[in-house]
Amino acid sequence: xxxxxxxxxxxxxxxxxxxxxxxxxxxxxxxxxxxxxxxxxxxxxxxxxxxxxxxxxxxxxxxxxxxxxxxxxxxxxxxxxxxxxxxxxxxxxxxxxxxxxxxxxxxxxxxxxxxxxxxxxxxxxxxxxxxxxxxxxxxxxxxxxxxxxxxxxxxxxxxxxxxxxxxxxxxxxxxxxxxxxxxxxxxxxxxxxxxxxxxxxxxxxxxxxxxxxxxxxxxxxxxxxxxxxxxxxxxxxxxxxxxxxxxxxxxxx
Amino acid sequence: xxxxxxxxxxxxxxxxxxxxxxxxxxxxxxxxxxxxxxxxxxxxxxxxxxxxxxxxxxxxxxxxxxxxxxxxxxxxxxxxxxxxxxxxxxxxxxxxxxxxxxxxxxxxxxxxxxxxxxxxxxxxxxxxxxxxxxxxxxxxxxxxxxxxxxxxxxxxxxxxxxxxxxxxxxxxxxxxxxxxxxxxxxxxxxxxxxxxxxxxxxxxxxxxxxxxxxxxxx
Ligand SMILES: Nc1ncnc2c1ncn2[C@@H]1O[C@H](COP(=O)(O)OP(=O)(O)O)[C@@H](O)[C@H]1O
Ligand SMILES: [Mg+2]
Numbered sequence: 001x002x003x004x005x006x007x008x009x010x011x012x013x014x015x016x017x018x019x020x021x022x023x024x025x026x027x028x029x030x031x032x033x034x035x036x037x038x039x040x041x042x043x044x045x046x047x048x049x050x051x052x053x054x055x056x057x058x059x060x061x062x063x064x065x066x067x068x069x070x071x072x073x074x075x076x077x078x079x080x081x082x083x084x085x086x087x088x089x090x091x092x093x094x095x096x097x098x099x100x101x102x103x104x105x106x107x108x109x110x111x112x113x114x115x116x117x118x119x120x121x122x123x124x125x126x127x128x129x130x131x132x133x134x135x136x137x138x139x140x141x142x143x144x145x146x147x148x149x150x151x152x153x154x155x156x157x158x159x160x161x162x163x164x165x166x167x168x169x170x171x172x173x174x175x176x177x178x179x180x181x182x183x184x185x186x187x188x189x190x191x192x193x194x195x196x197x198x199x200x201x202x203x204x205x206x207x208x209x210x211x212x213x214x215x216x217x218x219x220x221x222x223x224x225x226x227x228x229x230x231x232x233x234x235x236x237x238x239x240x241x242x243x244x245x246x247x248x249x250x251x252x253x
Numbered sequence: 254x255x256x257x258x259x260x261x262x263x264x265x266x267x268x269x270x271x272x273x274x275x276x277x278x279x280x281x282x283x284x285x286x287x288x289x290x291x292x293x294x295x296x297x298x299x300x301x302x303x304x305x306x307x308x309x310x311x312x313x314x315x316x317x318x319x320x321x322x323x324x325x326x327x328x329x330x331x332x333x334x335x336x337x338x339x340x341x342x343x344x345x346x347x348x349x350x351x352x353x354x355x356x357x358x359x360x361x362x363x364x365x366x367x368x369x370x371x372x373x374x375x376x377x378x379x380x381x382x383x384x385x386x387x388x389x390x391x392x393x394x395x396x397x398x399x400x401x402x403x404x405x406x407x408x409x410x411x412x413x414x415x416x417x418x419x420x421x422x423x424x425x426x427x428x429x430x431x432x433x434x435x436x437x438x439x440x441x442x443x444x445x446x447x448x449x450x451x452x453x454x455x456x457x458x459x460x461x462x463x464x465x466x467x468x469x470x471x
Pocket of ligand 1: 017020022040041042043044045046047048049
């Protein structure tokens, strides 16, 4: 059996805001179909790292490859076309959903497909309905986002990100703004995606979800990966005192 | 013999109501047309674009409306003789452009940054991020204060009487100089402004409600 192909290759990603060095050279290879859980204390740089992977934040060092090909000729000076291409291939789900409030749920999911020339109007709508069905919200197609609960909005945001058929999905604390019961609906959708073989990187404090769904857990601390391994190992047999302290603190909440 | 009955005074002043409404509508429309590009320039990342817009906005709002009208009517007349009405329209349009530009700018600034990020993350070009996502929400946000501004503008047009525009106030002053009781004549003028303002205030409250229920962004 051959090794599964490397989908994302992030090489020594660095990010500084002025003289605040937030990411100190993070290297991560993600295989196709793999689910990575990214955990760590607040301020560790988890969001910043995720945002560097689709260049919402421009790294100050390092390089990205997607499916074996460098995403940028010059990682420090990306061209507009390269940026758009990367973002079309990498979907992102935000903690605060960020649905477009002036558009119907359906249009939220249709818009980027059309503007990216991926599908025509009818096809895009058809696909949007299919995705809404997949996240269990067919009946919300014509609602405005404000008429949906937080959990529903986040599931719509997932459908919206999926509408571009991304090769990699990034989730930044997708349930942190939600009540636990509602959060479970979102986690179920994500687990479903994982079961379908979607490659995902998930920043989360939901340790049970991470333990059950992730293939690999990374513990990010002060801008670097302090520990990584299978969920059993990181959660039940961490090799660093910092990891132990963090897990204890999360359990105590 | 002059007749200063309520009906007679009202009939005289109503003749100026059209001019008052015309000034309000034209300068509001022109202010919108000029205010939108000004607001776009004002939010530019380029200093060379932003600064002139800032200057224009601050000057248009910083000079008292009366002074604007006097400058345009008397100040420009040797070079560019203007009738009172065009002078008033120009002045009020400049002032409206400044206020409305600030409303639009505040609208743009108040669209949550997450909106632009979500659009960027979906591979939208910067121009689509702005026109498809930010601008419609900015417009929604700026409609209620702009509708309130329309009500304020209606009242501000009264200063045009100073340069001789035959609006409600101008005709009221005529009536007074012809011997009408000032308190009575201006009270009738006040009633006319109130009546003209009611639909506007009602509309602005209605718009406010619509926008509030529509743009409840999380
Ligand atoms: N846009 C920004 N400008 C300046 N500093 C930032 C910015 N975004 C994040 N930071 C800083 O980077 C550090 C890591 O933040 P973040 O990636 O959000 O951490 P986490 O998601 O792990 O809680 C924090 O110290 C934060 O203040
Ligand atoms: Mg974060």
